[in-house]
Amino acid sequence: MAATIRLTVPAGAARPAPPVGPALGQYRLNLMAFCKDFNARTQKYKPDTPMAVTITAFKDNTFEFIVKSPSVTWYLKKAAGIESGSSRPSHVVASSITLKHVYEIAKIKQSDPYCQYMSLESISKSIIGTANSMGIKVVKDLD
Amino acid sequence: MSAPLTHFFKHLSYTLLRRRSRLLLHPPYSPLTLFLTASYKAKDPSPSSNTANAKLSSSSASCIPTKAEESFTYPSYLSVHIRCRKDVADMLSEALLCFGASSTTMDEEDTFKNSDEIFIDSIFPEGEDVNLCILHAANSIGLKEIPHYEVKMGEQYDWIKKTQESFHPVEVIEGIWVVPQWRSPPDVQATNIILNPGLAFGTGEHPTTKMCLLLLHRLIKGGELVFDYGTGSGVLAIAALKFGAALSVGIDVDPQAITSARQNAALNDIRPEKMQLHLVPGKTRPSSMDERICGIVEEQESNGMGVISETGKYDVVIANILLNPLLDLADDIVSYAKPGAVIGLSGILSDQLSYIIEQYSPFLEGISVSEIDGWACVSGRKKRNLADS
Numbered sequence: 001m002a003a004t005i006r007l008t009v010p011a012g013a014a015r016p017a018p019p020v021g022p023a024l025g026q027y028r029l030n031l032m033a034f035c036k037d038f039n040a041r042t043q044k045y046k047p048d049t050p051m052a053v054t055i056t057a058f059k060d061n062t063f064e065f066i067v068k069s070p071s072v073t074w075y076l077k078k079a080a081g082i083e084s085g086s087s088r089p090s091h092v093v094a095s096s097i098t099l100k101h102v103y104e105i106a107k108i109k110q111s112d113p114y115c116q117y118m119s120l121e122s123i124s125k126s127i128i129g130t131a132n133s134m135g136i137k138v139v140k141d142l143d
Numbered sequence: 144m145s146a147p148l149t150h151f152f153k154h155l156s157y158t159l160l161r162r163r164s165r166l167l168l169h170p171p172y173s174p175l176t177l178f179l180t181a182s183y184k185a186k187d188p189s190p191s192s193n194t195a196n197a198k199l200s201s202s203s204a205s206c207i208p209t210k211a212e213e214s215f216t217y218p219s220y221l222s223v224h225i226r227c228r229k230d231v232a233d234m235l236s237e238a239l240l241c242f243g244a245s246s247t248t249m250d251e252e253d254t255f256k257n258s259d260e261i262f263i264d265s266i267f268p269e270g271e272d273v274n275l276c277i278l279h280a281a282n283s284i285g286l287k288e289i290p291h292y293e294v295k296m297g298e299q300y301d302w303i304k305k306t307q308e309s310f311h312p313v314e315v316i317e318g319i320w321v322v323p324q325w326r327s328p329p330d331v332q333a334t335n336i337i338l339n340p341g342l343a344f345g346t347g348e349h350p351t352t353k354m355c356l357l358l359l360h361r362l363i364k365g366g367e368l369v370f371d372y373g374t375g376s377g378v379l380a381i382a383a384l385k386f387g388a389a390l391s392v393g394i395d396v397d398p399q400a401i402t403s404a405r406q407n408a409a410l411n412d413i414r415p416e417k418m419q420l421h422l423v424p425g426k427t428r429p430s431s432m433d434e435r436i437c438g439i440v441e442e443q444e445s446n447g448m449g450v451i452s453e454t455g456k457y458d459v460v461i462a463n464i465l466l467n468p469l470l471d472l473a474d475d476i477v478s479y480a481k482p483g484a485v486i487g488l489s490g491i492l493s494d495q496l497s498y499i500i501e502q503y504s505p506f507l508e509g510i511s512v513s514e515i516d517g518w519a520c521v522s523g524r525k526k527r528n529l530a531d532s
Contacts, residue, residue, distance in 0.1 A: 003250040006236050012467065016306065018220040019245030019266045022297055025305045026248065026264075032306075036349055040492050040518075043466040052240070061309060077241040077283060 005055040011045035014038040027057040075105045096137045220297035221267040227290040238280035313347045321347025337410045351489040354520035370479045372462035377404030396425045454478040461487040477506045482527040489520040
């Protein structure tokens, strides 16, 4: 029997305060060990990048966790503030983001260990593709 | 929620979005706080969205806060209990994190037998619009209805207590124990380091703390001056004194760490002049050439008082922190050591070793490495004829 805890924690900045404190404290997990471990493992990311952490807590108070930088979908949803992706992607536009958003997201993803060899341009193209498939329009400027 | 209300809700959130030309949602003031008792102080509300949200909340049964009258002096997060279908729970959890939740927790035990529903416990920052977030999250995964949920003020106290309950005495090396304040030492004759770690790191259980303690135990013969760079709970500074050092100086950028370390020193009957603690600014600039030559570096405490530490004075310098500060502050860390003194570095993973060794090779000779469970500790002696960089 286990619990699944999902958190967003800034890279290198885990502290035993909310949300880490209450979420892990609830299951008596070793907060300090988690913070130290998480901070050490996220040293390679730009400081304060929000990392997606999934923790599996076991009945004996031990735990395992996986850390990933948030998915492109996560960033796009946040940037667009949308209620839902469009159900007909190429026809109905649900919301918009700017090229600046795409660039900012691309910069973050480039520090992902698997993306470091990719150019900012190719990462951006991939992000625009994902945005389109979610029905999010990419515009040069807003308002 | 009834159909007309859902429609109104959708319209409202659309209006809210339009009002904001910035696309990253700034959470409007939470409607819940309007119903809480005086113990919860309101922050700056945006007047227009307030009334609209208030109207909504009064007609929505799922928004009524429970335990609102529990008065905590500093509530700082919201605890939300959501009920939803098992088959969408994972997606909903991830979506909630996209739209404002700080964490979501699902417990296998929380399901009703023979039910297709599960509970998600979610934490939101204070002031976040929980209503709006759940709406966005539910819509983004195609749910037709908003799941039922309850919101409470998050309790500050319990989780600190709960994690502290999990600390037990640890015999790090034979005859040397790290004991939490609220437990009795299993061996009264042993060297016992009593700790109340509070919110600072360093309980003795972590492999890095253990490796540093082993290093100190091996090095200290009596009378040494020890510098603990990034002292945390003060465990290493205290241990050094217990092993026979003459003086420990500990620095940290976290005020909580300095407070913890001071308390822990007192718990171990250590006088302030034997264990000197300084809060230093976060971005420590390496000392200038002139200051180095004079052998004195002046550091400002955050309250403006000047603090004087002497460079090139310490017999042992120990830094159990993280990879990036170890790399960025190498000059500063090494500056405190006497020529020929031992410098110990930890808080790094084994796969980060090469960066540390590369950065510190110009400064250290006789570098040796110990590893436990994927964590590493590097030590070496400061070269005697270092050219100042």
